[in-house]
Amino acid sequence: MGQPMGLRLIEQNVPLIAYNRTAAKLQLLQEKGAIVTNSPEVAIKAADCFILMLADSAASEEVLFSDASRPYLSDRTFIQMGTIAPTESQRLHDAIVAAGGEYLEAPVLGSIPQVQTRELIVMVGSTEEQFNRWFNLLKHFSPEPIHIGPVGTAAATKLALNQLIVSLTGAFGLSLGFIERYGVDVEQFMQILRQSALYAPTFDKKLSRMSDRNYANPNFPTKHLLKDTDLFLEQARELGLNLNSLEGMRQIVQKAIDLGFADDDYSAIYSAIND
Ligand SMILES: NC(=O)c1ccc[n+]([C@@H]2O[C@H](COP(=O)([O-])OP(=O)(O)OC[C@H]3O[C@@H](n4cnc5c(N)ncnc54)[C@H](OP(=O)(O)O)[C@@H]3O)[C@@H](O)[C@H]2O)c1
Numbered sequence: 001m002g003q004p005m006g007l008r009l010i011e012q013n014v015p016l017i018a019y020n021r022t023a024a025k026l027q028l029l030q031e032k033g034a035i036v037t038n039s040p041e042v043a044i045k046a047a048d049c050f051i052l053m054l055a056d057s058a059a060s061e062e063v064l065f066s067d068a069s070r071p072y073l074s075d076r077t078f079i080q081m082g083t084i085a086p087t088e089s090q091r092l093h094d095a096i097v098a099a100g101g102e103y104l105e106a107p108v109l110g111s112i113p114q115v116q117t118r119e120l121i122v123m124v125g126s127t128e129e130q131f132n133r134w135f136n137l138l139k140h141f142s143p144e145p146i147h148i149g150p151v152g153t154a155a156a157t158k159l160a161l162n163q164l165i166v167s168l169t170g171a172f173g174l175s176l177g178f179i180e181r182y183g184v185d186v187e188q189f190m191q192i193l194r195q196s197a198l199y200a201p202t203f204d205k206k207l208s209r210m211s212d213r214n215y216a217n218p219n220f221p222t223k224h225l226l227k228d229t230d231l232f233l234e235q236a237r238e239l240g241l242n243l244n245s246l247e248g249m250r251q252i253v254q255k256a257i258d259l260g261f262a263d264d265d266y267s268a269i270y271s272a273i274n275d
Pocket of ligand 1: 003020022025053054055056057059060062063081082083084108109110111112119129219220224254
């Protein structure tokens, strides 16, 4: 996600310094005009705003709070756009504010194609004033970034949406497997489903991948879906919600990873349901 987001900023003439620990992954951004570095402190020192789009909260902490980066955190704004837990986001906020910086969370719904068409749904957890100040920057990714509330609320909203990704995909995969095993015509089943209140557009988006067992070239890999499922389970357990169904789905996502689909499209959970 970081690369297409960086490309989008370059297209919009936003001056960009791009960091990745793996230099090879910066090549395209460099060719398109970004200054690139594999030292986070170089980017933090040079910019007034640092967008974090890393795998998880541990990665963000590693990048920000090394001895080399820490001295440059003051008077900078950090916008964390990956999917992390509300408590992790609050911890990042507190550590950045303690170091003299500012922090917003702005997780996104949508994937690489929506970055390219500026159709991400950007949900912001921050003060009203911070939201207004950074609105135009966030508008490069979304027609209308949404202010949810203080830090933690946007992270919670994002996890609630990703819980639907895993549960809807698993529920559809189970019905599809049932239909396939019974030898019922899949297109006829889909026609009925599409007319019904049970239909969700994600079913058609994943149907051909599931039918063909083709999970290559993912926008969102299975390993990140497992991460988000675990984040949701951890937070929801503390809230006392009944998690029986999601715990079952977690086992299915883990099985897909055990089958070797960690870096493939998350619709690979179909192979864990109907192999
Ligand atoms: N893909 C999507 O459709 C999508 C949609 C919405 C939200 N998200 C969320 O956005 C975040 C990024 O997703 P992605 O799909 O771009 O993931 P990705 O392709 O796996 O990229 C993760 C990035 O984090 C870096 N990273 C990991 N650990 C690090 C560490 N310890 N220190 C420094 N850098 C580290 C990786 O560096 P290397 O390149 O060196 O490995 C890579 O640049 C995740 O939280 C994901 O859940 C993804």
